[in-house]
Amino acid sequence: MAAYPKNDEARLIRLAAAGDRAAAGALIQAHQHSLFAYLLRMSGRPDMAEDIAQEAFVRVLSNLDRFDPRFRFSTWLFTIARRLYVNANQKLRPAYDTDAVSARRSADDAPEAPVDRADGGALVRGCLDDALQGLSEDQREVIVLFHQLDWPISVIAAHMDMPEGTVKSHLHRGRQRLRELMTRDARFAAHESGVRP
Numbered sequence: 011m012a013a014y015p016k017n018d019e020a021r022l023i024r025l026a027a028a029g030d031r032a033a034a035g036a037l038i039q040a041h042q043h044s045l046f047a048y049l050l051r052m053s054g055r056p057d058m059a060e061d062i063a064q065e066a067f068v069r070v071l072s073n074l075d076r077f078d079p080r081f082r083f084s085t086w087l088f089t090i091a092r093r094l095y096v097n098a099n100q101k102l103r104p105a106y107d108t109d110a111v112s113a114r115r116s117a118d119d120a121p122e123a124p125v126d127r128a129d130g131g132a133l134v135r136g137c138l139d140d141a142l143q144g145l146s147e148d149q150r151e152v153i154v155l156f157h158q159l160d161w162p163i164s165v166i167a168a169h170m171d172m173p174e175g176t177v178k179s180h181l182h183r184g185r186q187r188l189r190e191l192m193t194r195d196a197r198f199a200a201h202e203s204g205v206r207p
Contacts, residue, residue, distance in 0.1 A: 021033075027075050041083075042067070045063050047159075048154055049062050053095065058098065062095050063091065066090050070087050070090055099147075137195045141191035142188070144187070145188065146184075148170070152170070152180040152181050153184045
């Protein structure tokens with residue numbers, strides 16, 4: 011479900027802050043898919059993405075009275091989720107560095123496994139998810155926010171508290187690194203050449 015127009019969303023926020031459960035549910039429903047997708051791309055772990063998304067919604071709904079309506083609700087929500095992600099990542103850092111990629115791999119993902127045409131999209135998404143984990147945190151976040159969520163550079167810069175030029179640099183370098191990692195992936199190379207690994 012897409013986010014609401016600003017006026018409708020402001021009304022929902024007021025109602026939810028006053029205790030209206032239906033309004034709170036509507037806010038969650040409007041943003042849950044994009045927030046989960048963002049956290050999944052950032053972490054590479056569905057369990058972590060789900061836990062952080064839930065915690066972010068709990069914090070947002072508990073603090074709706076602090077929301078500044080001059081800003082976008084989604085930016086506030088994603089900023090809270092980002093802080094929760096950074097905190098969780100720092101607390102459990104060794105597990106993410108090695109487990110994020112290896113946990114996603116299975117016998118079906120092995121380079122020698124046959125790839126059917128119908129599985130091409132899933133294979134490319136799997137390669138992309140693995141390559142994203144090879145980027146720096148900042149590069150990965152900029153790419154996800156820009157390409158997956160269609161956030162403009164100015165909003166990303168405000169969200170990440172960095173100059174727009176730095177965001178553009180992370181975007182440019184992140185794309186280059188992503189291309190390198192994708193072309194080095196035997197599964198992706200075989201898919202692109204049409205040859206079964």
